[in-house]
Amino acid sequence: MGETITLLSKREIDKMRQAGRLAAKLLNHLEPMIKPGISTLEINNEAEQWTQSHGAISAPLGYHGFPKSICTSVNNVICHGIPNAQQILKEGDIINVDVTPILDGYHGDTSKTFFVGKPSQIAKKLVETAEISLMNAIQVVKPGSKIGDIGAAIQECAEPYGFSVVRDFVGHGISNIFHTAPQIPHYGIKGKGKKLRSGMVFTIEPMINEGTWEAIILKDGWTAITKDGKLSAQFEHTIAVTDTGVEILTILD
Numbered sequence: 001m002g003e004t005i006t007l008l009s010k011r012e013i014d015k016m017r018q019a020g021r022l023a024a025k026l027l028n029h030l031e032p033m034i035k036p037g038i039s040t041l042e043i044n045n046e047a048e049q050w051t052q053s054h055g056a057i058s059a060p061l062g063y064h065g066f067p068k069s070i071c072t073s074v075n076n077v078i079c080h081g082i083p084n085a086q087q088i089l090k091e092g093d094i095i096n097v098d099v100t101p102i103l104d105g106y107h108g109d110t111s112k113t114f115f116v117g118k119p120s121q122i123a124k125k126l127v128e129t130a131e132i133s134l135m136n137a138i139q140v141v142k143p144g145s146k147i148g149d150i151g152a153a154i155q156e157c158a159e160p161y162g163f164s165v166v167r168d169f170v171g172h173g174i175s176n177i178f179h180t181a182p183q184i185p186h187y188g189i190k191g192k193g194k195k196l197r198s199g200m201v202f203t204i205e206p207m208i209n210e211g212t213w214e215a216i217i218l219k220d221g222w223t224a225i226t227k228d229g230k231l232s233a234q235f236e237h238t239i240a241v242t243d244t245g246v247e248i249l250t251i252l253d
Helices: 010-033 040-053 121-139 147-161
Strands: 072-073 077-079 094-099 100-104 108-117 171-173 178-182 202-206 207-209 215-217 225-226 232-234 237-241 246-248
Touching: 010 094, 010 100, 010 108, 010 178, 010 207, 010 237, 010 246, 040 072, 040 094, 040 232, 077 094, 077 202, 077 207, 077 232, 094 121, 094 232, 108 232, 121 147, 121 232, 121 237, 121 246, 178 202, 225 246
Parallel strands: none
Antiparallel strands: 072 077, 072 094, 077 225, 094 108, 171 178, 171 202, 202 237, 207 232, 215 225, 237 246
16 A cells, blocks of 8 residues: 555545445345355355446455455454355354445445344344444544544454454555555554545444454465454444545445
8 A cells, every 4th residue: 555645536535425325235235145044155146246237346356366256254254255155154153244346436345244143142242342343433533633543442442342453454545446545553542643634535444353353364365364263343434534524435325
């Protein structure tokens, strides 16, 4: 990622808004499929078909060689899980589905962790905490805030429960480019880091682990799993810094 942070124009942010809404609609469309007995490949294939039918393309497909259209990260997979026919969802699993359609050249990047059937108590608490940590982080975004404020808000939410915040993967600037500056760590110190300015657009995507924050990358070069085999949950929105605060771009109307 380059260090130059590009501020997007109102026209560009409107393009991002349209791509973001499409991404939110895609997740919403996939949600009813997420039940015991379905393979992660079936979810991927439906996402690809739906994306194409809405005049968009899937950013992950072929990105640095990534072989599928979405990421499906089940249970102890932190991120970048590769959909496949052998991985069948079962009762009690959790799965993060991460989608990034490109619409009219602009990226809408969002993810959500879903319950497969009835979750365990720890899975329920972890997933709820991951979602709350994202929303708490978004609330601190405004012109003049610092990037460190975002990570601090996430840590303050997750760590009191004994959960940990993954450090190996970060949010990122996004526009007509998939990953650009600034990097947005999900841990940090209030008042530290680059100052936020109106027109900045980036993802916040905290990965919250049940145990240690440490990750291992599998031999496929993509799939990141928890070092201790415990659960991981993630939520992601693409947001824009506005003159008065923040706008979430990856939500339904």
